[in-house]
Amino acid sequence: MTTTRLRDYQPSDMDAVLRLWDEVRQEGMEPVYALAEVLASCEKDHAVIASRGDEVVGAAVARAAHDQGWIVFLAVTTSARGAGIAGDMLAALEQRMAPMGLTRLSILVPDEQQQVGALMRAGFHDRAHLSYFEREIPVKRRELSILRDLGGRILPRDLWESIAGMQAEKKLLERRLVLPLAEAELAEEFGVEPPRSIVLFGPPGTGKTTFAKAVASRLQWPFVEVFPSRIAHGPGGLAAGLRETFGAIAELDHVIVFIDEVEEIAAQRGGEPPSAMQGVTNELLKLIPTFRDRPGRLLICATNFIRSLDDAFLRHGRFDYVIPIGLPDAEARRAIWSRYIPEASRERVDVATLVERSDGFSPADIEFAARSAAQAALENSVYGGTSSTTVGPTLDDYLAAISRTRTTVSADVAREFHADIDMLARY
Template sequence: MARIHIREFHDDDLDAVVRLWWEARTSAEQPVYSLAEVTASCREDHAVVAVRDDQVVAAAVGRAAHAQGWVVFFGIDEDARSENVSGALFDALERRMAPLGLSTLSVLMPEGSRLELLTSNGFDTRHSLRYLERQMPVQRRELDLLKEVGGRVLPRHLWGNVAGMRHEKQLLEERLVAPLAQPDLADRYGVVPPRAVMLFGPPGTGKTTFAKAVASRLDWPFVEVFPSRLGDGATGMAAALRETFEQIVQLEHAVVFIDEVEEIASQRRGDPPSPTQGVTNELLKIVAEFRDREGLLLVCATNFVRALDAAFLRHGRFDYVLPIGLPDDEARNAIWRRYVPAEIAQDVDFPRLVAESAGLTPADIEYAARRASQDALARALRAGVRQSDDAAAELETADYLAALGVTRATVSAEEQSAFLEDIEALARL
């Protein structure tokens, strides 16, 4: 079965939207808005559609009134409901309407409607009228500022996409997400919401993925600060870093991420001082000031935690120093299933692939899976297979094992051993 993709509404899609509207009329989810209102909003307001094989299988239509956004119509074919199309549609409609400076995205549904497609995608039921609204993660006054600092709003489902790695996810959920998302509950137990956290581990183990997942879970904007783009020379970098954070702290909420932080936080030593010592000193001051701000979380990541200046790892700067290691069996299984085509998954020996990929990073497994798929596609092209053919892809376990055979592990045994030593010496959970 062909995959579904989301795009903006075209005039040629109107007949399909009308069909979805009439199908909804015969179900429990009878449209609140008339067909005339829906078709008018398709043309004059905002609409996105989900398409499979050039056929529209779902649509979401919205309009704005002052700071309030309304979903005028949402319809989806029954056979597309199991593919998480609704989440992608709502995210696309939200992105389409975000420049209008909306504070909420709301939906009116009649009694008897199945609400799980809405409640599972960030909408909350407000009262017995079954009025649902979804809070916009960035308010109008912050849109320009977020754009200036290079921030963005991530999809809401990234946390669920991080399969396996239960220990790491539990740590992040309990230490970071829960106290920030439920500050009153945290206060009841005397827990102070974290302000800064350090993630460390070998390259390619998913530190950036976890940082983005935390932002997605909190529904906060994600702002990544790139040390390499801060400016020329130590003085220029320090000033640029200060200016960047002065802008960021004006946001009401944000997860601020610095990857490879060792570039600007390495150990200070020597006389005369190293060229980056001024940047390191400035970052230390910034972290201390950042901790006084509510609603913001600084996440730093490093592949070389032992190279960081000792001042960064002292209590009072980073609340937690958390290790992110190689994926466990469950995580590797989930990663393989993400990249193996669904049409052939039942014939693939996933336990074998999980066992053979032990010691590989998520990026390594992705490379092997994509290489197997690319090699299979090349064989099909040479054999004259065309897009219109309905035959299943000729791709099996042996192809993935062959790709694994030429995949180099990012993390060596020595690096993994050093990582375990760092956990014992430096981790703070």
Template sequence: MSGIRIRDFQVDDLDGVLHLWEQAHPAEPVYALGEVIASCQKDHAMIAVDGEQVVGAAVGRAAHAQGWIVFFGVLPLYAERNDGLGARLLSALERRMAPLGLGKLSALLPATDQHLDDYLSASFTLKQDLHYVERTVPVRRETLAVLQELGGRMPAPGLWDRVGGMTREKELLELRLVTPLSHPEVAARHGVVAPRAAMLFGPPGTGKTTFARAVASRLGWPFVEVFPSRLAGDPRGLAGGLRETFARIEELEHAVVFIDEVEEIASRRGGEPPSATQGVTNELLKLIPEFREQEGRLLMCATNFIRALDPAFLRHGRFDYVIPIGLPDAAARAAIWRGHFPPAAGDIDLDALVDATDGFTPADIEYAARRAAQASLERALPAERDGATADASPDPTPSDPDGPTTGDYLAAIRATRRTVADDVAADFLADIDTLARL
């Protein structure tokens, strides 16, 4: 022990700390190597050396009045001596951080960590019945500015679960897109190649954009929506603006990229003279193969008019899946209706609402629900026929606690014009047979 001394970290110790990490860190460390190196250089680190060899290290950082040990390790040969080196290192780190006025010095230990006795010898207390949870932040600080410039954002967690009904569509997206991308190792063992691009098609108002956001939320990836109309004013032209946007997206570690109403920039080419968007279509057809070469990204496009797309756009090798998003069935409509009932709603005949909204889109149901809620609110306000005036009652308050009734909802349904006509719905079913790729 006489040859071992403990001192502050020096830059020349970095290789020794790397060797120590390889030899002494647990199989599943709480802090990554990059964080440990950063704390050695910027926070607080004590090093044990035997001659010139680094044989132990204790690294800590402060967060307000609490200190955290981000790495502690002793080479196995020296740890086996059981001569108190580990406890000395921890005590030296505590003294080094004492001027910070810390109230606590804590450590998170994986179950496989071999240094618990060293902590106990240094007067640390083992806390029982604690659980360690973590969530990886998908957008690092260095790429946050790029995401903001692209107009992207992180979708709210849990958005997937808030999509009412549409069970078949959700199961399909989960199996085809989410699972291979979130568990690539498992997918690879079964010979499944993670998808890079998917097309959603169906009548307007069926929730294609919502599903794209929900997939991003389910993956925990940033969501970047590309608006061709906004790129039209780019000095490089629409095609140039599109290429520059995809080039910036390459700077993100992960991303779900979404283009809605993609038929506007990928319509059928041909004609004399060529259409004004033909150059943009050509550019997009070039960009998709380049995009597919990048891991950790998913391109999702949506169209209301899949027949208008250029045939080359849907060819194998560009889109892995062409997925129909249709009108909600009875079970889906029931789930969507339940999501729109307010707490004050009484005994609602859900079956009657489901039957009355056959052929409605989720957006149609949402509109009818809002209309019924407004009718209920207006009925609850004091009526002028009872003698109340605006001056006498400048701030009328609701007097009806029951909320919307079945009658309110049925009346709102009758007043709602369906988004999808019967012929459009029939064309969609035909398109599933001829164009869907699941």
């Protein structure tokens, strides 16, 4: 399948926009805005074009009015519908318009408009059953420079849905984190205090970072990853860098803060003389309660070695939950494999065999094996000198890749992880 590409409107796209306009009208849906207004906005305002090769398959056009952005035209050709193109174009428009200080993006659509489903999936809401959809832009104008300085960003909305398998972990995070944070008023009615900080622990490569990003995507809150190695280069060292970073974060209305491999700055204290990192650990322990004082924020710390964390770090009151993220079970492995097997190979590959042979693999291990099999199949097709017309990797390619893959998590590490769950998990 030809890849869909998004780009800015060019004057040479006018005929394609006219064709999309005519196609919408032929389907019996009269566009809300006149053709002249749409074309004028293409030239003067903001327009995103979706193309496959040389063919234009979609267009989204918007203009700004005070603090609100209005979608004046949104269309995808019949042949390209169902591929998420409308949602991708809306996201691209938002990225282009958010720096203007807009607080919401809105669209008026005819009752028959077939893109209503795409609007709903893209986070728009139907207001008063008038076919009026709007979506809050998650980052306000005053926050943009802060977020930029912190290296933060708004992640794509579909990360949560794109996580293959790991349903038990997704369900837990959805209920413990997303629900009370997204429905804060409802949580308050039930006497539930939304979480402010959590720890994700588990062996390397099991998806802790992916889950942290997915939670930010699900909530549509800015995602800021704190890299201790980067902020340590400031004049005051790492402890001062942490204070400065968390001070800037405090200026954001909503935020997910992520610290990976937190054991590097929160290891067990002790020893004589005290190590330089003890001061950093002390500073982080002081910053967490202050961070927790304000709503609309969540600190996610991830560690591969939870036993190495300082005892005070995991005490009740600092972290609401200590959640294990382990190796995928058979159902999760099946979902992960299915994500990476190309369509041309699916009928020839017995996924059940791959699931069985990859027991003990992490999501990262499965991804590596899948990509390795695809690369080997490509090389064999081009350089192998065979006359086979088979396209895509075969079951043998995948099994060979599995046998070559060195698993990230050893049996000993897996046993220690399950022991850690019994001793330290809290969810």
